[in-house]
Amino acid sequence: MPPSRPTLKDVALRAGVSITTVSVVLNGKRQGVRVPEATRQRVQKAAAELGYRPNEMARGLRRRSSQAIGFLSDEVTTTPFAVAMLAAAQTEAARNGFLLITVNIGRSPNDADMERALDSLVQHQVSSLVVAHMFHQEVEPLPGLPETTIFLNCRATSGSFRSIIPSETAAAYDATRELLAHGHTRIAYLGDDTGLVASSLRLAGYRQALAEAGIRPDPRLRLGVLPRVSGGVHGGELLDLPDDVRPTGVFCFNDQVAMGFYRAARQRGLSVPHDISVIGFDDQEFIASELDPPLTTMRLPHAEMGKLAIQTLLGHDTSSASWQPNGTGEVARLECPLVRRASVTAVRPVRLPA
Numbered sequence: 001m002p003p004s005r006p007t008l009k010d011v012a013l014r015a016g017v018s019i020t021t022v023s024v025v026l027n028g029k030r031q032g033v034r035v036p037e038a039t040r041q042r043v044q045k046a047a048a049e050l051g052y053r054p055n056e057m058a059r060g061l062r063r064r065s066s067q068a069i070g071f072l073s074d075e076v077t078t079t080p081f082a083v084a085m086l087a088a089a090q091t092e093a094a095r096n097g098f099l100l101i102t103v104n105i106g107r108s109p110n111d112a113d114m115e116r117a118l119d120s121l122v123q124h125q126v127s128s129l130v131v132a133h134m135f136h137q138e139v140e141p142l143p144g145l146p147e148t149t150i151f152l153n154c155r156a157t158s159g160s161f162r163s164i165i166p167s168e169t170a171a172a173y174d175a176t177r178e179l180l181a182h183g184h185t186r187i188a189y190l191g192d193d194t195g196l197v198a199s200s201l202r203l204a205g206y207r208q209a210l211a212e213a214g215i216r217p218d219p220r221l222r223l224g225v226l227p228r229v230s231g232g233v234h235g236g237e238l239l240d241l242p243d244d245v246r247p248t249g250v251f252c253f254n255d256q257v258a259m260g261f262y263r264a265a266r267q268r269g270l271s272v273p274h275d276i277s278v279i280g281f282d283d284q285e286f287i288a289s290e291l292d293p294p295l296t297t298m299r300l301p302h303a304e305m306g307k308l309a310i311q312t313l314l315g316h317d318t319s320s321a322s323w324q325p326n327g328t329g330e331v332a333r334l335e336c337p338l339v340r341r342a343s344v345t346a347v348r349p350v351r352l353p354a
Contacts, residue, residue, distance in 0.1 A: 005111060006050040008143040009158070014046035015039075019158045020328050026052070027144065069093055069313060070126035071102040072117050075134045076153075080285060082134045085152060088306030089130065096314055101126055107134075114142045128313045132306075136165055136198045150309045153302075155197075155331055162312055162323070163331040164305045168198045171298045171336035172205025175251050175279050178296065178338060180213050183347035184249035184277060186221065190235040190261060192253045193224030199253065202281065206251060221247050225257060232260020239268050239276070248276065248347045255280040255287045258295055258343075273345040283339050293342035301334040308332065 011026070012019045017039060024035055025043040035043075046052075071089060076082050086102065093100040101124050103117045121129065132152035133139065139154045141161060151163040179187050189206045192199040203222075210217050223238060225231030235257065238247055252258040258280035265276055272278050272293060280288060283299035312318050321332035 006047075006052040007111070008052075009140070010050055011043065011047045011052050014050060015043045017043060020160065022047075023143075023159070067097060068099045068101050068124055068126045069310065070121035070124070070129040071100050071132060072114075072121065072129060073102065073104055073132040073134070074107050075104065076132045079134055081282075082132075082153065082300075082302055084302035085132060085306035085309075088303040089152075089310050092307045092310040096310070098310075098314070100310075111142060118142070130309050130313065132309075135196065136168065138197055148313065150312055152305055152309045155326065156329055158327060159329060161329045163326055163329065164308055164312075164321075165331060165333055166198075166300050166305070166336050167333035168201035168336075169205040169208070170333070171281070172202035172251070173209045174205075174336075174338055175281065175298050176206045176209035178279060178340075178344060179249035179251065179277060180209060182249070182277065182344055184247075185213075185215055185347075186218070186245070186247045186249070187215075188221040188223070188235075188238050188247035188250045190232065190238070190250060190252045190257050191222065191224050192227045192231075194227060196227065199224075202253060218245065220245055225253075227254050227257060229256050229260040229263070232257040232262070233264050235261050236264020236267065239265060239270065249344070250276060250278050252278065252280045254282045255284040255295060255297055258297070259287055259291060262291060273343050274348065277344040277347075279344055281336075288339070289341070291343070296341045296344045297339050298336045299339050300336055304334050308334070 008019050008022045012022045015022065021035055021039065022043050025040050026047055071086065076086050090100045101121060103120055105113045105117050129146060129149045130152050131149060133154040137154040138157050139151060141156050141159045147160050149161055151161055153165060155163040155165055176187060189203065191203055207217055220241060223235055225235050232252060238250065250261060252261055258278050261278055262272055265272055270276055278295065280295045280297035283297045288295040288297045308318060308321055323330040323332050
């Protein structure tokens with residue numbers, strides 16, 4: 001396998017400066033940014049020692065002007081779960097007279113995959129770029145991307161980019177508050193144990209809601225599981241806890257986990273919501289509304305995020321998105337609406353059959 005191509009990050013580490021400084025020195029002047037000559041020479045020396053060269057394909061994106069926008073994704077275009085982002089982006093682009101050109105590069109793409117995809121978009125003369133991910137992720141931008149690039153359903157970890165992500169912590173807070181409003185105080189959290197970015201953010205919202213209600217989280221009521229149906233089935237062990245510990249309400253990391261938890265409850269002779277209230281996350285099509293009973297859940301704002309990405313690229317007024325600092329860039333966290341259905345009701349004591 002050939003050695004990996006040196007990146008801006010490698011040069012920054014060698015020179016002992018920020019990635020932004022390296023970008024300013026090697027990729028041209030940026031208005032309002034001044035780099036001392038000694039620092040500039042140190043960066044250039046580090047780049048020469050490492051054999052760094054600019055990404056000409058990405059530079060091509062900056063030079064071109066057309067009525068086409070590139071949409072670069074991992075699996076957004078091939079999954080029904082997040083395709084609403086693409087559909088909304090296409091609609092908004094078309095409404096403004098632009099064509100959206102999509103390139104799907106698969107899960108966990110490397111720099112070579114990204115460069116090939118960028119080359120394809122340059123050949124189509126796109127004027128700007130959206131980088132989208134199916135799941136909320138933190139992403140290190142490929143060196144040389146235009147500064148106008150929008151990161152969708154992912155947060156750029158460096159550079160002056162704008163990122164659009166769901167407001168995970170606030171949504172988990174709202175989900176837990178919904179159970180509290182129905183009188184539940186023994187509320188369990190069936191979280192993700194695979195290290196997804198959303199996991200710790202949703203856990204924080206759950207804890208915040210309990211703290212504000214004066215409830216000390218019981219570690220026995222927090223369980224990490226696979227974010228799939230099987231994980232929810234495994235989470236049924238919460239229902240085997242002693243009567244004075246067993247939860248009356250459960251907040252699940254996603255709708256698939258909730259689906260599995262429904263199954264676990266029925267295996268124990270319990271029903272939702274009569275014996276146990278359940279709230280999910282995502283509002284996944286063909287799952288949340290089709291469960292019996294239909295699942296109360298938090299809806300990921302995929303369509304709103306896709307529309308906002310195009311509006312931002314086209315220079316529309318997006319101040320209502322409440323952009324916040326993200327390093328040298330900005331991030332917009334969009335609200336996840338609560339979708340009330342029939343899986344949450346007033347607290348009742350849980351009684352397992354003899």
